[in-house]
């Protein structure tokens with residue numbers, strides 16, 4: 001297809017429509033004018049909707065083929081629609097929410113999961129996913145923790161690259177979809193963890209912590225970038241020329257599509273940086289935003305802006321060319337349906353292979369926090385109680401795309417599938433309501449307690465309902481509810497063989513139950529195969545290997561993150577030091593923490609040399625030994641601290657990790673190479689470089705390790 005020729009033939013109105021994204025209902029609205037129906041709210045007519053460039057939110061081969069036909073009938077140049085949707089943790093077969101994938105520390109797994117989602121989505125007729133979401137997050141109150149891979153830039157970057165590879169493959173092959181990394185930039189740093197709230201960040205923090213995962217996606221060839229809702233230092237991202245044009249396009253060389261978030265152009269008015277839609281359009285175009293999602297500033301005012309000389313046709317042409325190029329790359333001009341197939345949907349969606357992968361992903365994402373001899377449970381147990389609001393519930397998690405709760409395996413069903421001869425009983429105990437008081441469910445708790453007393457083992461399934469995290473689902477208090485805490489207390493008082501399984505889309509404050517529950521598992525929102533994965537883990541058919549990708553703080557500590565700066569008055573130095581009067585200073589569980597059914601001994605680190613030159617490298621060695629009785633996988637983590645620099649550096653920064661599989665008694669040497677890149681940071685004057693001096697090196701299976709060795713950069 002000669003794209004330049006096509007572009008030359010397009011009118012300004014057609015170009016602006018190409019740069020607009022709406023939902024299917026608007027396209028199929030038959031009203032001729034902006035009088036009735038969904039179009040009315042947008043003040044546009046059929047003249048515009050018939051030429052629109054991209055759609056969001058449609059799914060399924062049948063619907064999307066219909067929409068493509070509907071559109072192609074009317075589009076004067078027969079430019080196919082591009083279909084986009086939020087495929088965040090699976091299309092129909094759901095794997096754990098991204099925070100869970102983060103806990104696996106397994107990038108190969110993340111890539112496989114995204115490849116599976118892409119396959120299912122292609123059959124469903126989709127071309128683009130609004131994923132990966134790689135916003136770094138430090139505040140557990142933010143509802144969108146569930147969509148991230150956590151608080152660490154290194155882990156986030158590894159996951160970001162893997163996910164882009166999984167969705168897009170080498171070059172958007174037939175079973176791949178284009179990825180859209182989001183939300184650029186620093187959306188997760190919103191004030192108070194409140195979704196959509198303002199972000200104020202110094203350039204150094206922005207670049208060091210928040211930017212790397214987006215940058216890595218760009219380096220990996222991601223096709224689209226979505227700008228975020230928030231203001232960053234006073235400017236909303238879709239109008240932020242510095243962010244989008246200077247950094248993303250010029251500095252990083254991104255030549256793909258920049259799309260706004262939902263209605264974000266229009267929201268410039270409430271941000272107080274534009275008086276009307278015309279100004280929104282001008283600011284967005286000047287910031288090189290290509291596609292306007294779910295508002296209509298471009299189509300309504302683009303032409304006028306052009307006539308008044310406020311924008312140039314070249315600006316429009318650049319944007320439209322980027323959109324046409326992606327359509328061409330996906331092969332849509334040759335085949336506007338591109339893989340959409342009802343037969344393939346039937347063959348692929350929820351097929352055994354995909355369910356198996358979803359189960360393995362849920363197994364690898366689970367984090368064992370505590371185990372006072374309760375786990376693994378005995379498969380030959382006679383009577384087992386599954387109790388709690390999540391006990392008989394397919395906990396698929398938010399952003400479930402085409403997945404359904406009905407297709408998911410609950411804890412109850414999973415346990416029945418494994419403990420085949422056991423008498424498996426169910427009680428609800430409490431609801432998910434975070435404000436529920438024990439008195440309100442006293443009868444249910446009493447019933448659960450009675451059942452627990454009669455059983456040999458109890459699996460208590462509590463935490464957050466799927467819709468308690470996600471977009472705009474901020475929580476001010478992240479504790480386990482009083483009713484759930486009472487349930488744990490009462491059940492554990494009569495049955496010491498109890499494991500508490502916590503379902504959540506963010507870190508929860510666990511102090512109310514941490515000492516009471518003899519065994520505790522973080523299971524996130526595990527997806528379609530959650531119940532089967534849980535049973536495999538609890539009965540010891542597979543081992544735990546997940547690690548926390550975010551700190552689990554006490555209530556009131558958020559934001560709390562391991563890679564913070566030191567202070568002049570560290571915790572533990574008497575009264576006037578870093579502390580809380582009413583809460584411990586350390587979190588309940590640190591980043592990187594997670595147990596296994598076996599134990600590992602990690603030796604003190606040794607260095608290949610105590611000095612490193614700028615063009616040299618140092619190797620850190622540890623011996624890792626499986627000192628328990630079963631096979632296990634340990635995630636060995638490398639942290640560095642720059643002891644003296646021209647600016648204060650984080651107390652620890654993860655610079656590498658390795659997953660090491662060991663049979664009982666087996667021992668392996670793990671080596672990490674440290675090169676200059678791992679020591680670089682942004683100086684006060686904006687340089688990115690390493691400075692000579694002392695560095696501490698820590699190697700452990702959790703971030704709160706104290707022991708270190710030192711070397712010097714000379």
Ligand code: BGC
Pocket residue numbers: 056086130182261262471
């Ligand atoms: C969210 C995005 C999402 C978009 C389209 C917005 O509200 O912030 O993450 O991709 O909607 O569904």
